[in-house]
Amino acid sequence: MKIALIAHDKKKTDLVQFVMAYQPIFKEHELFATGTTGLRIQEATGLSIHRFQSGPLGGDQEIGALIAKNEMDMVIFFRDPLTAQPHEPDITALIRLCDVYSIPLATNMGTAEILVRGLDRGDFQWRNVIHDKK
Ligand SMILES: O=C(CO)COP(=O)(O)O
Numbered sequence: 001m002k003i004a005l006i007a008h009d010k011k012k013t014d015l016v017q018f019v020m021a022y023q024p025i026f027k028e029h030e031l032f033a034t035g036t037t038g039l040r041i042q043e044a045t046g047l048s049i050h051r052f053q054s055g056p057l058g059g060d061q062e063i064g065a066l067i068a069k070n071e072m073d074m075v076i077f078f079r080d081p082l083t084a085q086p087h088e089p090d091i092t093a094l095i096r097l098c099d100v101y102s103i104p105l106a107t108n109m110g111t112a113e114i115l116v117r118g119l120d121r122g123d124f125q126w127r128n129v130i131h132d133k134k
Contacts, residue, residue, distance in 0.1 A: 001073035001124050004063045005033040005041060006055065008080035012037060015078045016044045018109055023047065025120045032072070034059030060090040067097040070134065073127045074119065075105045076112045 003026070007015035019026055019041050031049040033041060038051035052062040066072045075098055085091060098105040104124075106112035118124065 001119060001127060002030045002032060002066070002071060003119075004066075004072055004075045004077070005031060005037055005049070006060070006063070006076070007037045007078040008055075008083065008085065009036075010080045010083060011078035012040050014109060015076070016040050018076075018078075018112060019047070020045055022116050025116055029119070032063060032066070034063070055090070056085070056087045058090070060087065060094045064090075064094045064097045067094070067101050067103055070101055070130060072103060073124060074115055075103055076115065077105065077107050078109065078112075079107050 005015060005019065015037060023045055026045075027047060031041075031047060032038075033049050033051055035051050035054035035057070037055075038049045041047060042049050042051075053059040063072065063075070067075070075094070077094070079091070095105065095107075097103070104115050106115050
C-alpha cells in the first residue's frame with residue numbers, strides 16, 4: 001500500500017517514534033512524506049521514503065494530487081491543533097480530498113494505531129479492488 005506520512009513541527013517527534021515502533025510493518029509498504037517529516041523519519045529509521053516539498057511550500061498539495069488520482073491508500077497526518085499554520089488552506093484541502101476519495105486518514109496517534117494494525121491484518125485489501133478497477 002502507499003502511505004503518506006505528515007506531521008506538523010510539534011508532532012514530528014511523535015510521528016518518528018510511531019514509525020519506529022511499527023517499522024516492521026511500514027517497511028513492507030511504499031512510503032511518501034512531506035519534506036521535513038520525511039527527512040526526520042529517514043534519518044531515524046533508514047526507511048526509503050519518497051519526499052515531496054515541505055508542507056508550507058506545497059507538499060500537502062503534492063500528496064493531495066496523488067489522492068485525487070486514487071494513488072494513495074492511507075494518510076497519517078499528525079496535525080498540531082494548537083498552532084496556526086501559514087498553509088492552512090492546503091491542509092484543509094488535503095483532508096477534504098481524503099473524504100472525497102474515502103482514503104483512511106489518521107490525524108492523531110490513537111487513530112494511527114488502529115489503521116496500522118488494521119493494515120497489518122489485511123483490512124486494506126479493499127484498496128486492491130479500487131486499484132484493479134483502474
Ligand atoms: O506542514 C506540513 C504539513 O501541513 C508538514 O511539512 P514538513 O514535513 O515539511 O514540515
